[in-house]
Amino acid sequence: MIxxxxxxAAVFVPxxxxxxxxxxxxxxxxxxxxVVITLQFVGKLLAHRxxxxxxxxxxxxxxxxxxxxxxxxxxxxxxxxxSTISELKLNAELADLKLAQLELQRSKKRxxxxxxxxxxxxxxxxKVASVNALVKLAQAEVDSTTVRxxxxxxxxxxxxxxxxxxxxxxxxTTLFEDKTMxxxxxxxxxxxxxxxxxxKAIKEGILVELTLANGTKYPQKGKFDSLEKPSKNxxxxxxxxxxxxxxxHLLRHGQAGNVFLRQTLKxxxxxxxxxxFEVGPxxxxxxxxxxxxxxxxxxxxxxxxxxxxVVKKGLEGSERIVLEGVRNIHEEQxxxxxFQEP
Numbered sequence: 001m002i003x004x005x006x007x008x009a010a011v012f013v014p015x016x017x018x019x020x021x022x023x024x025x026x027x028x029x030x031x032x033x034x035v036v037i038t039l040q041f042v043g044k045l046l047a048h049r050x051x052x053x054x055x056x057x058x059x060x061x062x063x064x065x066x067x068x069x070x071x072x073x074x075x076x077x078x079x080x081x082x083s084t085i086s087e088l089k090l091n092a093e094l095a096d097l098k099l100a101q102l103e104l105q106r107s108k109k110r111x112x113x114x115x116x117x118x119x120x121x122x123x124x125x126x127k128v129a130s131v132n133a134l135v136k137l138a139q140a141e142v143d144s145t146t147v148r149x150x151x152x153x154x155x156x157x158x159x160x161x162x163x164x165x166x167x168x169x170x171x172x173t174t175l176f177e178d179k180t181m182x183x184x185x186x187x188x189x190x191x192x193x194x195x196x197x198x199x200k201a202i203k204e205g206i207l208v209e210l211t212l213a214n215g216t217k218y219p220q221k222g223k224f225d226s227l228e229k230p231s232k233n234x235x236x237x238x239x240x241x242x243x244x245x246x247x248x249h250l251l252r253h254g255q256a257g258n259v260f261l262r263q264t265l266k267x268x269x270x271x272x273x274x275x276x277f278e279v280g281p282x283x284x285x286x287x288x289x290x291x292x293x294x295x296x297x298x299x300x301x302x303x304x305x306x307x308x309x310v311v312k313k314g315l316e317g318s319e320r321i322v323l324e325g326v327r328n329i330h331e332e333q334x335x336x337x338x339f340q341e342p
Contacts, residue, residue, distance in 0.1 A: 025337030026324035027288055031270045032317035035310060037303045039261045043185035043210070047253040048243075049151065049177035055166040057081060057145055064162055070155045071249065072175075078155070079147040079172055093135040100128045153177040154249065181251040183210060183222065183242050185259045192238045207262040208242045213255065220245045222259075265302075269311040275323045276309065285315065286322040286329050294322060294335045 063080040066072060104124040110116030156174035160166055208222035222242040242259060244251065276283050276299070283301060286294040302312035315321070322329055323340060 024325065025322060025329065025335055026340050027320050027335070027337040028272075028275070028323040028340045028342050029320050030311065030315060030317050031342045032267050033270060035265050035268045035270060035305065036262055037265060037305075037310065039187075039191070041185040041187060041259045041261075043183040043242075043257050043259040045251050045253060045255040045257060046182045046184060047153075047176040047178050048180050048182060049153070050156075050253055051150065051175055052171045053078060053147060053149075053173050053175055055079075055081065055160075055168055055170045055172055056147065057141060058085060058168045059145060059166065061160050061162050061164045061166060064158060064160075066155045066158075066173075068155055068158055068173075072149045072153060072155055074149055074151050076149045077146055078149060079160070081145040081147065081166065089138045089141065093131065093138045097128070097131045097135050100124070100131045104128050147172060149175060151175065151177055152179075154252075156253075176253045178246050178249055178251065178253070181244050181246045181253075183244065183257065183259055184239060185242075186237045186239055189236050189238055192240075208244075209260040209262065210242075210244055211258040211260065213257060218244065218251070218257070220247075265310065267317075268302075269315055269317050270305070270308050271311060271315070271321065272323060273304075273307050273309055275321050275326065277326055283309075286326060286335075287315070288320040288322065288335055288337075292335055294329050294331070294333050296331050 059081040061079060062082045065077045065079070072078070104121070104127075107116050107121045107124045111118065111121055153175045156176055158173050159171050160173075166172070206224070208224065210218040210220075210222060212218055222244040224240070224242055271285065276285050278284070282298050284296050284298050287297045288294055297314055299309075299314035300312045302310045304310075320339075322335070322337070325337070329335060
């Protein structure tokens with residue numbers, strides 16, 4: 001029984017050796033071509049300008065003249081507020097003004113009768129001017145009870161309705177300027193340095209696209225607006241901002257979306273992923289030198305495509321590499337393989 005087992009083993013081992021020897025080595029070279037790389041980030045949409053509209057006086061909401069989400073022009077009326085205090089203040093100032101004017105007239109008559117001095121008339125005139133300024137201030141406060149939009153935009157959520165009592169400074173609604181919308185997103189510092197390899201890359205040469213929450217692609221193309229430094233609480237990440245035209249008011253403040261950055265790399269060195277192997281955290285290829293000897297070469301991958309790597313460092317486009325049979329090659333091995341065009 002033992003002799004049969006040994007005989008079978010003796011037959012099996014040569015078969016393994018023959019199989020290993022029959023595995024041919026395929027050699028190729030990298031492709032040098034223009035490739036488009038894409039990075040995806042989660043972004044938040046923000047209006048370029050968004051301000052809280054506050055109650056200028058304490059009073060009761062008499063009228064609400066807009067609806068939530070309504071587009072408005074600068075100067076359009078949003079609210080009308082009834083303010084008893086403001087009206088009483090104006091009436092009081094008007095009464096003081098009338099009294100000051102009567103006193104001035106009396107002083108002028110006394111001056112004609114030489115019973116008063118020019119100095120007294122001057123004092124009365126100054127008082128009229130002072131009270132008149134207070135009247136204008138009170139009138140402005142009454143006029144402010146008609147709340148108008150400070151700029152063109154969209155009306156946000158209405159915080160107060162007709163009949164509500166509001167205090168001075170209370171928020172009535174929020175106004176959003178949405179002709180152009182910003183999308184803020186974050187990128188790791190290392191990825192940012194790789195992606196923005198050229199000084200002008202942040203302004204030109206990069207296509208910025210936006211996909212909305214329902215998966216639809218936003219038709220307008222975006223462009224970079226600004227770059228912010230990483231905050232103390234978010235070390236290692238860069239805050240970026242892109243802006244998108246919003247002619248149809250489709251984008252709204254606070255929405256979420258996916259930002260896609262597409263950049264064309266000119267004359268990139270591209271190799272198949274299966275031509276590489278890993279040793280720990282590093283990635284290598286076998287380069288076939290002129291003497292047909294294989295040498296292990298570490299490479300730095302810039303980005304990953306469909307079953308391909310874009311090599312940032314470590315390999316030239318004219319060099320030959322092992323494509324098939326990588327795991328059967330060892331350092332400084334003489335290799336006889338079949339060349340295959342990339």
